[in-house]
Amino acid sequence: xxxxxxxxxxxxxxxxxxxxxxxxxxxxxxxxxxxxxxxxxxxxxxxxxxxxxxxxxxxxxxxxxxxxxxxxxxxxxxxxxxxxxxxxxxxxxxxxxxxxxxxxxxxxxxxx
Amino acid sequence: xxxxxxxxxxxxxxxxxxxxxxxxxxxxxxxxxxxxxxxxxxxxxxxxxxxxxxxxxxxxxxxxxxxxxxxxxxxxxxxxxxxxxxxxxxxxxxxxxxxxxxxxxxxxxxxxxxxxx
Numbered sequence: 001x002x003x004x005x006x007x008x009x010x011x012x013x014x015x016x017x018x019x020x021x022x023x024x025x026x027x028x029x030x031x032x033x034x035x036x037x038x039x040x041x042x043x044x045x046x047x048x049x050x051x052x053x054x055x056x057x058x059x060x061x062x063x064x065x066x067x068x069x070x071x072x073x074x075x076x077x078x079x080x081x082x083x084x085x086x087x088x089x090x091x092x093x094x095x096x097x098x099x100x101x102x103x104x105x106x107x108x109x110x111x112x
Numbered sequence: 113x114x115x116x117x118x119x120x121x122x123x124x125x126x127x128x129x130x131x132x133x134x135x136x137x138x139x140x141x142x143x144x145x146x147x148x149x150x151x152x153x154x155x156x157x158x159x160x161x162x163x164x165x166x167x168x169x170x171x172x173x174x175x176x177x178x179x180x181x182x183x184x185x186x187x188x189x190x191x192x193x194x195x196x197x198x199x200x201x202x203x204x205x206x207x208x209x210x211x212x213x214x215x216x217x218x219x220x221x222x223x224x225x226x227x228x229x
Contacts, residue, residue: 044205098144102148104155
């Protein structure tokens, strides 16, 4: 699976949009971009995923560049409860191997 | 949405004892489950893949005789930490994929915090 690079930490003001970047320059054509987050002392939570088109759900939006070498997770109106470590993961969900490899992620701190 | 539960949520045990952690998929069947370990301020590290009806697959460096995995049914996997020592103190998390077309998504349990005295 392709490797990802994320900033170690980011801050965001409550109510503002949080934009979390992820670089995945070695992504291959059949690999999806997945985002999970982990609130302190909890299990990770699925947020969103995409292949090449931008995606939006009730939690967030995912913007993937045309060359697919990077993506941005957008939390449109961050709240204090969005403070968590956000993991960007690239893997081939179409295969029989569902193993996820977690990097260090980005610690997003939402400030009042 | 899909829910994965773990039991217990926390456990404290004495060194040398064994501890069993359960992972259940509550509203879907999972032929495969995953066990992770997370030390403080570190990321999740995959320990093993639990396969229903067959032996678990362990990641490199994980002792299979120390971390016993049993996938007894399509909704239950157990991780037993045998002869636990203080260095085994960690946050143990399980996950299960819920296949659905091309939108395979992992659902994670809430985690079990193990403290070995």
